[in-house]
Amino acid sequence: MPALVNDVVAAGTLARVPQPSMEVEGGLVARPWADHDASAVFTAFQDPTLHQWHVRSADSPDEVLRWIAGWRAAWAGERDAQWAVADAHSDELVGRVALRSIELGDGVAEVAYWTVPSARGRGVAPRAVRALSRWAFGIGFHRLELMHAIGNDASCRVAAKSGFVEEGTKRSAALHQDGWYDMHLHARVAGDPV
Numbered sequence: 001m002p003a004l005v006n007d008v009v010a011a012g013t014l015a016r017v018p019q020p021s022m023e024v025e026g027g028l029v030a031r032p033w034a035d036h037d038a039s040a041v042f043t044a045f046q047d048p049t050l051h052q053w054h055v056r057s058a059d060s061p062d063e064v065l066r067w068i069a070g071w072r073a074a075w076a077g078e079r080d081a082q083w084a085v086a087d088a089h090s091d092e093l094v095g096r097v098a099l100r101s102i103e104l105g106d107g108v109a110e111v112a113y114w115t116v117p118s119a120r121g122r123g124v125a126p127r128a129v130r131a132l133s134r135w136a137f138g139i140g141f142h143r144l145e146l147m148h149a150i151g152n153d154a155s156c157r158v159a160a161k162s163g164f165v166e167e168g169t170k171r172s173a174a175l176h177q178d179g180w181y182d183m184h185l186h187a188r189v190a191g192d193p194v
Helices: 035-044 048-053 061-076 124-138 153-161
Strands: 022-024 028-031 081-087 093-103 108-115 143-149 165-176 179-189
Touching (some): 022 124, 035 093, 081 108, 081 124, 143 165, 153 179
Parallel strands (some): 108 143
Antiparallel strands (some): 028 081, 081 093, 093 108, 143 179
């Protein structure tokens, strides 16, 4: 059955090119993950705040190496796109920014991020999310969604500072280690002001 509309972002748009690096304001870069990041990611995932709002933990740097390999495969498979956010000069890891649940045909993806404890409160996440948004809209995405658990006030601030408008609440939409959470849904669409 023929489609009545064309794909918003053509299949192969990501897979046919190497994953790019993106300049992030304030001397940061969002770059593809490298094996040498495994130890820093493992350390980041020992943080109680990450445990509170994420559903994953890391048992060893070797486990994180497998995650990194999976993140590379996800780019090639056009399912997810994950970047390390690092200091542009020292290459010290300060966080992560990602597009998850990519639907190229619909031009939609979900934005995700985290920061290491020492980077919090410095505007790292909003700057990285804005850089990722510019890149995603630049290659043709139409809508980016961002969800966070109600009660995660820091993520709500990141969404607002990144130009994501709150659209509503998804009731009992995410299972965390301490139970089900309602999730705030924010979004940006192509052409929205930052």
